[in-house]
Amino acid sequence: MKDVLYLAWRYLAHHRIKTAILVISITLIVYLPAGLNVLVNRSAAQLTARANRTPLLLGAQGSSLELVLNSLYFESDAPELLSWAEAQRVADSGLAEAIPLYVRFRARGQPIVGTSLGYFDFRGLELAAGRSMAILGECVVGAATAEKLGVGPGDSVVSSPESVFDLAGAYPLKMRVAGVLAPSYSPDDEAVFVDVKTAWVIEGLVHGHQDLAAPEAASAVLDRQGDTITANASVVQYNEISEENIDSFHFHGDLSGYPLTAVLAVPESDKSGVILMGRYEGEQEPIQIVRPIAVMDDLLDTVFTVHGFVVAALGLVGVATVAVAGLVFLLSLRLRRREIETMIKIGGSRAAVGSLLVSEMAAVLVLGTLLAGGLTLLTSRFGAVAIQTFLLG
């Protein structure tokens, strides 16, 4: 048997190019559908894992997909806004913990996620350096953001204006980095986390300025009637929060009307979740409550339909390639007729010659299949990174 295998090996080694072409063909036939399948499954797992861990999401009526993509992946534009009162409504219901989300602003391209400390516990995020945000104007950055922006505890990150043409818009806020999160291999790695109140500072709803009752602010005062002071736009507002000026920061208007992009509701039990969902069922209800996994499943159904067509097409191509490979083997047998006759004449039995030819074909098939298996394994291993890099940006 060893002799037969040795002769088969020598034959394949001698016809390197033909062997390489056959092996590559077999590899691709096996790998393309298998690899695509693995990639799509990993993509689905990546997208749904986070959605799966997010029980309920409240947002204003509108696109549920936009709401989920913005709240879970910090992608897409900000959805329709809802008010802080909705977060209070969830908390007051006693059915679920309410985690506010205000994902609207960016800092050098990285999403600024306004939320509460409960978010870190909920996502199981841990600090790699520094501490959590403690006061207005502090932020905690994800691992990838810290690397991209080259920042660590004690450094600063500046929020970006929403539009370069919005001259009267919110001032950029210089935020102090209080801590850096350990990698979580999720969109949280890309975020700049701030307290939701700091996000409101960026928007200008919470702000600090010079004391209008002080003599040095006299030039900014338009009118003073009794206890009411009216100031003009020249009043000096702070764009960095420090220990010296933090006491001057205050809230404009009614806090319950302050904006959020979503409220992440973490019910105490499945039953609580169902009851909570029932409270937002009315047709006139301005708030929608969604299960992110259901929204992502709808999205993935579309992806899987396309995926099915692609796999079917690849299957057909595979059948054609196998047929061509078979033809190559049959033609090569015809070309090797004299070689086969010579082997028989010098004493080789028909069985031995048959074994030799089968061994050659088997070796090509096994080699091609092993290579395809290796590539599929690599796709499985690095698929998540590839998806993060190319699909989720």
Added chain:
Amino acid sequence: MTNSLFQVLSCAFVVGCCLVACAGPKEGAPGDETPEAQASAFAAAPLTVYTVNYPLAYFAERIGGERVEAVLPAPPDVDPANWSPDPDTVAAYQGADLILLNGAGYAKWVARSSLPESRLIDTSAPFREELLPLEGVATHTHGPGGEHVHAGWAFTTWLDPALAKEHARAVAAALAGASPADAALFADRLAGLEADLESLDRRLTAARQTLADRPILFSRPVYQYLIRRYGLNARSVHWEPGEMPGEEMWRELEGILEHHPARLMIWEGEPLPDLAERLEALGIASIVFDPCANTPADGDLMSVMERNSVSLEGAAGPGSS
């Protein structure tokens, strides 16, 4: 050949296993501790309770006993209402099992800090309807946000023993929620505290009856709930016990005295001797009624309130002007 093929497949399997094993940690993988283990550890250690003022720390200690470690990080020489902790102290608050707030806008730093909502307990929430609004505070307008007020509510709520009882009940409920196994213990201790507060209420009521409708002055507008509780005929000025008021403030006082002929001024702390003497010259006696917002140098909240009631009884009793 069979051996070689087997070796190749074995190698491929081993490499595959290694690759899978080397895969990075998955998102959101929390610690390995089970809820039972966490609950067990939680039950063994006393509850760490951070508060924003001394009365709440006292209530937590009285009700919780050894099951509670009450912490008020404010330095002893400041008024916790106006104190702002540094970020590291806020981080310490974040690590507490419970954070007891006075509510009514007390400790404005809370609104400017990141604290865990699920562990924040507003102990005045049960009587929010009874809060008194502050008066005479400036509003301002600029930009599209419109006029807004920086004032809020009078916040020295615990000076009304009935409201202090409400605070204490809210504290007991929060402690029981955090440590259900100790709920019965907390309820027993709460009953003792409520009895003390009722006793204080009776003494202050008696002092009020002796005072009748005699006009009195308070050195600062922080006694609103005491005034309301006992229906005192009182006016407040903005005087500090450690500062001699300017002449304008004395003239303002004389103006008040024309319509409100008070013979007693009640202070947060002992006034300067010169200040007390000048008031005496106007026929106004000075006594101290310490709100006890911060940890007292000696004694505790109840002993300070005891001293306060004795002072008030002395000022109200026979022989006093």
